[in-house]
Amino acid sequence: MKVLVAVKRVVDYNVKVRVKSDQTGVDLANVKMAMNPFCEIAVEEAVRLKEKGAADEIVVVSMGPKAAQEQIRTALALGADRGILIETDEELESLAVAKLLAKVVDEEQPGLVILGKQSIDSDANQTGQMLGALTGMPQGTFASEVNLGEGTVDVTREIDGGLQTVSLNMPAIVTTDLRLNEPRYASLPNIMKAKRKPLDTKTPADYGVEVAPRLKTLKVEAPAERQGGVKVASVDELVEKLKNEAKVV
Amino acid sequence: MSILVIAEHDNAALKGATLNTVAAASQIGGEIHVLVAGENCGAAAEAAAQVAGVSKVLLADNAAYAHQLAENIAPLVAELAANYGHVLAPATTNGKNFMPRVAAQLDVAQLSDIIAVESADTFKRPIYAGNAIATVQSGDSVKVITVRATGFDPAAASGGSATIEAVGSAHDAGISRFVKEELAKSDRPELTAARVVISGGRGMGNGENFALLEKVADKLGAAVGASRAAVDAGFVPNDMQVGQTGKIVAPELYIAVGISGAIQHLAGMKDSKYIVAINKDEEAPIFSVADYGLVADLFDAVPELEQKL
Numbered sequence: 001m002k003v004l005v006a007v008k009r010v011v012d013y014n015v016k017v018r019v020k021s022d023q024t025g026v027d028l029a030n031v032k033m034a035m036n037p038f039c040e041i042a043v044e045e046a047v048r049l050k051e052k053g054a055a056d057e058i059v060v061v062s063m064g065p066k067a068a069q070e071q072i073r074t075a076l077a078l079g080a081d082r083g084i085l086i087e088t089d090e091e092l093e094s095l096a097v098a099k100l101l102a103k104v105v106d107e108e109q110p111g112l113v114i115l116g117k118q119s120i121d122s123d124a125n126q127t128g129q130m131l132g133a134l135t136g137m138p139q140g141t142f143a144s145e146v147n148l149g150e151g152t153v154d155v156t157r158e159i160d161g162g163l164q165t166v167s168l169n170m171p172a173i174v175t176t177d178l179r180l181n182e183p184r185y186a187s188l189p190n191i192m193k194a195k196r197k198p199l200d201t202k203t204p205a206d207y208g209v210e211v212a213p214r215l216k217t218l219k220v221e222a223p224a225e226r227q228g229g230v231k232v233a234s235v236d237e238l239v240e241k242l243k244n245e246a247k248v249v
Numbered sequence: 250m251s252i253l254v255i256a257e258h259d260n261a262a263l264k265g266a267t268l269n270t271v272a273a274a275s276q277i278g279g280e281i282h283v284l285v286a287g288e289n290c291g292a293a294a295e296a297a298a299q300v301a302g303v304s305k306v307l308l309a310d311n312a313a314y315a316h317q318l319a320e321n322i323a324p325l326v327a328e329l330a331a332n333y334g335h336v337l338a339p340a341t342t343n344g345k346n347f348m349p350r351v352a353a354q355l356d357v358a359q360l361s362d363i364i365a366v367e368s369a370d371t372f373k374r375p376i377y378a379g380n381a382i383a384t385v386q387s388g389d390s391v392k393v394i395t396v397r398a399t400g401f402d403p404a405a406a407s408g409g410s411a412t413i414e415a416v417g418s419a420h421d422a423g424i425s426r427f428v429k430e431e432l433a434k435s436d437r438p439e440l441t442a443a444r445v446v447i448s449g450g451r452g453m454g455n456g457e458n459f460a461l462l463e464k465v466a467d468k469l470g471a472a473v474g475a476s477r478a479a480v481d482a483g484f485v486p487n488d489m490q491v492g493q494t495g496k497i498v499a500p501e502l503y504i505a506v507g508i509s510g511a512i513q514h515l516a517g518m519k520d521s522k523y524i525v526a527i528n529k530d531e532e533a534p535i536f537s538v539a540d541y542g543l544v545a546d547l548f549d550a551v552p553e554l555e556q557k558l
Contacts, residue, residue, distance in 0.1 A: 011377070016512070017377045017380050026381050093358055094349065095357075121376065121377055122376055123361065123374075123377070123378065123493070124359070124361045125345050125349070125361055126352070126359050126361060129319065129345075129346065129347070129348075129349035130350065130353035130359075131353075132319070132320070132350050133323060133350040133351075133353035133354045136424075137424070138320050138422070138425040139319055139320070139350070141342075141345070141346050142342060142346075154428060158342070158487055159342045159488075160341050160342050160343070160441075161488050162431050162432035162433045162486070163430070164427070164429070165428040166318065166428060167425065167426045167428050168424065168425045168426075169425070177494070178494050179480075179487060213358075214358035214388065215385050215386065215387050215388075216385065216386040216387075216388070217383050217386075218371065218386055219383070220376070220383045220384075221382050222381060222382075223379060223382050223519075226524075227540075229524070229536075229539050229541055231531075231536070231542045231543070232542065232543050235557060238525065238541055238543050238554070239557045242502070242523075242525070246502070246523045246541075248445070248501050248502040248522070248523055249469060249558060
């Protein structure tokens with residue numbers, strides 16, 4: 001079985017982002033970029049399936065600027081076999097990504113597509129589900145456990161209030177939640193080897209997909225700052241403030 | 250154009266987030282219809298008909314919708330959406346699961362997790378874990394939207410008198426199957442709806458120590474939450490997690506105990522009205538957002554707090 005994994009280049013999760021003063025967006029100049037943490041979990045899950053003998057090839061795909069090939073190389077160093085970069089400088093919305101992924105799915109015919117549940121920049125949480133609609137494949141979103149059966153895959157999902165298990169006919173889509181696994185680090189020899197693994201570069205036009213944004217961002221603002229509060233010296237003072245000042249207890 | 254709100258329910262009762270979503274719909278303006286899709290969900294439909302501002306309830310009662318599988322719900326919603334200008338669902342795990350599937354079927358973009366309605370086509374939503382707020386305009390014919398419950402005060406659960414209309418169409422894609430559900434049991438208020446939340450972090454040390462928080466919670470009628478660190482350490486189940494990857498809460502009072510205040514956690518609670526931090530590390534970032542900070546050992550301070558409340 002072939003596994004297709006989608007990865008996204010995003011601002012590193014440790015970076016405290018700043019909104020640009022002209023309110024056109026977030027300042028990403030000279031900011032450290034990395035693979036989206038949920039995508040790392042997706043790559044790890046695919047590699048584990050391969051190690052168990054359940055998958056024979058892992059194809060990793062990313063979309064975005066030329067620099068996104070760094071994230072594909074990272075995935076190759078972690079154990080993916082080959083990469084596809086769909087290069088564009090246009091900012092891609094989830095729907096455009098899902099349409100491009102649907103074309104790649106059509107070409108590659110994977111048994112399983114694994115994505116992160118959301119990217120930590122747009123926080124949209126849409127792409128995997130949209131790919132499901134476009135390909136007609138079932139979806140196991142927010143997965144904390146994935147078990148392959150005969151032509152089916154059982155996915156345990158993190159839902160409000162607990163866990164839910166669904167059984168999906170394959171080919172299927174899985175989106176990863178944080179507890180699915182703990183991603184490994186790439187070793188130096190593997191990083192060197194990854195440089196020789198194949199990486200195809202394509203453009204959205206190669207797939208005949210229109211990627212112009214549907215939504216218009218009018219402005220991006222910093223959230224309202226919280227007023228710095230006070231330190232209290234004792235529990236008594238805290239209770240007194242909560243009762244008389246805040247009036248919340 | 251009318252607005253379709255997809256109800257969140259457990260077949261017997263409406264979930265609170267539905268009321269906040271109706272409130273968001275009423276800010277857009279237009280007739281509000283609510284879809285209740287499930288199995289033996291007549292009671293939930295009755296409840297939806299009572300909600301103030303709702304003029305019609307569509308009831309799709311079919312075994313295919315029993316467990317809200319996205320593969321079956323999405324085609325139903327997409328089919329109904331043709332008659333509406335907006336389709337809204339709460340940004341719960343359930344809403345997040347099926348709505349993008351609806352949007353892609355309609356070939357429109359989705360607006361996730363809106364926190365404010367500017368006009369019928371313009372909305373505010375947080376990005377970068379709440380570190381920026383984007384104002385976004387949609388030109389799509391149908392606006393597919395998920396609503397962050399804490400961004401809107403709930404609509405009144407009574408006072409409405411909507412008509413209930415059955416929807417016949419059954420979509421069973423037959424590609425997915427419900428196996429089982431394991432729900433955490435709790436007598437306390439639901440985390441996202443609680444007026445007071447008390448949360449513990451890695452500083453709690455272990456799961457047993459959460460009993461300290463539960464005692465305070467019982468006095469305050471509060472829900473008990475946790476940071477991702479506490480969940481990852483196995484202290485408590487993940488449905489208690491507050492944060493970017495867990496639940497987003499905005500109670501009147503949020504008490505953070507033994508929580509350092511990582512960005513990921515702050516994204517889930519920084520809209521609380523009052524924040525109290527109890528931490529022995531006076532440099533902890535949580536103190537920069539806390540209205541009242543107490544630098545103390547939680548194992549002394551929490552029992553004392555419980556006594557004095």
